[in-house]
Amino acid sequence: MIAVLTSQRKQLILDVLRQTGKVVAKELSQELGLSEDTIRRDLRELASEGRLQRVHGGALPASPAMGDFASRLSVASEEKKRIGKAAAKLIQAGQVVILDGGTTAVQIARHLPRGLKATIVTHSPTIAVELVSHESVEVILIGGRLFKHSVVVVGAPAIESIAKIRADTYFVGVTGIHPQFGLTTGDFEEAHIKKALSASAAETVVLASPEKLNAVSPYVIEPLAEITGMIVVAETSEEMLAPYFDLGITITKASQES
The missing domain is CATH 3.40.50.1360 (Rossmann fold)
Structure with missing residues (x-):
């Protein structure tokens, strides 16, 4: 169950990023009723997968032009x-x-x-x-x-x-x-x-x-x-x-x- 919830949460982060062009960790944690640490962990994992670029306070879209x-x-x-x-x-x-x-x-x-x-x-x-x-x-x-x-x-x-x-x-x-x-x-x-x-x-x-x-x-x-x-x-x-x-x-x- 935890894995499903984590997956849903990450998808929500990506949806917000696509719709607004940025994710602010503090705002999203308040909206979801979760700790900022949880959101930051999700951002770290998504960044390691190349799905976003972490910046101070949140994340921005990662460039798809990063390949060789x-x-x-x-x-x-x-x-x-x-x-x-x-x-x-x-x-x-x-x-x-x-x-x-x-x-x-x-x-x-x-x-x-x-x-x-x-x-x-x-x-x-x-x-x-x-x-x-x-x-x-x-x-x-x-x-x-x-x-x-x-x-x-x-x-x-x-x-x-x-x-x-x-x-x-x-x-x-x-x-x-x-x-x-x-x-x-x-x-x-x-x-x-x-x-x-x-x-x-x-x-x-x-x-x-x-x-x-x-x-x-x-x-x-x-x-x-x-x-x-x-x-x-x-x-x-x-x-x-x-x-x-x-x-x-x-x-x-x-x-x-x-």
């Missing part, structure tokens, strides 16, 4: 393609642009206009290979230790190289975007690389596929005050986007025709 590169290829693939195409249209001739690693950034590389003359800086071997056949694009590949989970380079040598770059725009891939908790990702070292890349660009634009919005991952890259824009799919609700508009972030909507 291969598994992420099948997550929101059509939306990522649209966002990638929209991002590619923002790149202008003569610019120096940083492309992050990740499945959405791959779509940017694939949709760059064939006649575009620009410089692409990346710490992703995957992105570099995508651009081999693009004759007009110069590719600068940052070196270091390969983080196989995301197929990107990390480490001190990469940070040192990044510090010598002054780019126009950085298109950043993340696993979580939240108005309060900012940009987050699932690896500590990768978070530092992304922060360094952002600091080396005049503008930082977030590739915000739907599964990442209002989700949180363990490691903070930077607050939203540090970014310039976001690219989202056109059907993203105004209600979901409102907090980002309020922060003064420029939002580009990728339509099905983009």
